[in-house]
Amino acid sequence: MNRPLAIVDAAARRFRCTGCGNCCKEVWINVTDADVRRLCDATGLSAAEVVQFPSVDAVEGTAEDDGWVAFGPDPKDVGLMTLRSNRATGACRFLVDDRCSVYEARPRACRLYPWDVERTPAGPKVRLDIFTECPHEEDGSLDVPSLLDEYELDEEERQAYEERIWEWEAEGAAEDPLEFLRFLGLPSRHSSLGPPPAAEEPASQGTAAKPQRSSVFRIFG
Ligand code: SF4
Numbered sequence: 001m002n003r004p005l006a007i008v009d010a011a012a013r014r015f016r017c018t019g020c021g022n023c024c025k026e027v028w029i030n031v032t033d034a035d036v037r038r039l040c041d042a043t044g045l046s047a048a049e050v051v052q053f054p055s056v057d058a059v060e061g062t063a064e065d066d067g068w069v070a071f072g073p074d075p076k077d078v079g080l081m082t083l084r085s086n087r088a089t090g091a092c093r094f095l096v097d098d099r100c101s102v103y104e105a106r107p108r109a110c111r112l113y114p115w116d117v118e119r120t121p122a123g124p125k126v127r128l129d130i131f132t133e134c135p136h137e138e139d140g141s142l143d144v145p146s147l148l149d150e151y152e153l154d155e156e157e158r159q160a161y162e163e164r165i166w167e168w169e170a171e172g173a174a175e176d177p178l179e180f181l182r183f184l185g186l187p188s189r190h191s192s193l194g195p196p197p198a199a200e201e202p203a204s205q206g207t208a209a210k211p212q213r214s215s216v217f218r219i220f221g
């Protein structure tokens with residue numbers, strides 16, 4: 001694929017993740033229907049076991065961002081489709097012993113973090129956008145073409161998901177998030193883990209500034 005040369009910040013190029021797992025805690029990972037379908041296929045879980053829908057009050061300062069789904073006629077009744085949290089720890093439910101248990105099927109937002117890609121007239125600009133304590137090393141060697149491929153796939157899937165949200169709202173936006181998952185055609189069977197727990201927001205864990213990217217949000221506390 002021909003694309004303009006990327007402008008890559010030196011720190012972004014040298015970043016190396018040490019796998020501490022901090023960035024899988026204290027955040028909401030906003031996922032698309034494509035992300036959820038891949039996770040359901042990989043784990044055998046139903047969509048309701050994979051995601052939850054935190055409200056505006058639980059997500060730091062993001063009412064203007066894309067991805068909010070209406071549940072009923074009141075403009076305040078919106079939710080963001082995010083990875084489900086472990087109720088006890090507030091971390092992503094797929095974080096096990098500080099490791100991602102679904103690494104091969106993890107959402108695109110997780111694959112892109114902590115790099116941010118901005119489109120500019122001069123070409124894509126890559127920089128770091130770190131917003132958790134991140135004990136990384138600076139001896140890495142970023143695979144820029146792979147990152148840009150991932151970014152473009154994420155953009156395509158987010159655009160398709162946004163279009164589904166518009167269709168949902170045009171059809172009247174029912175109040176039940178399970179209806180929305182059915183509307184998206186996501187798997188509804190339950191795994192051996194049994195029925196999904198009631199959607200509940202985890203304990204607040206931080207109030208750091210909202211990141212620029214609209215796919216990873218801090219928990220509001
Ligand atoms: S899916 Fe994996 S990488 Fe993404 S937040 Fe959860 S544990 Fe972390």
Ligand code: SF4
Binds near residue numbers: 017021023
């Ligand atoms: S916080 Fe930083 S070092 Fe730790 S897993 Fe996330 S990206 Fe890697």
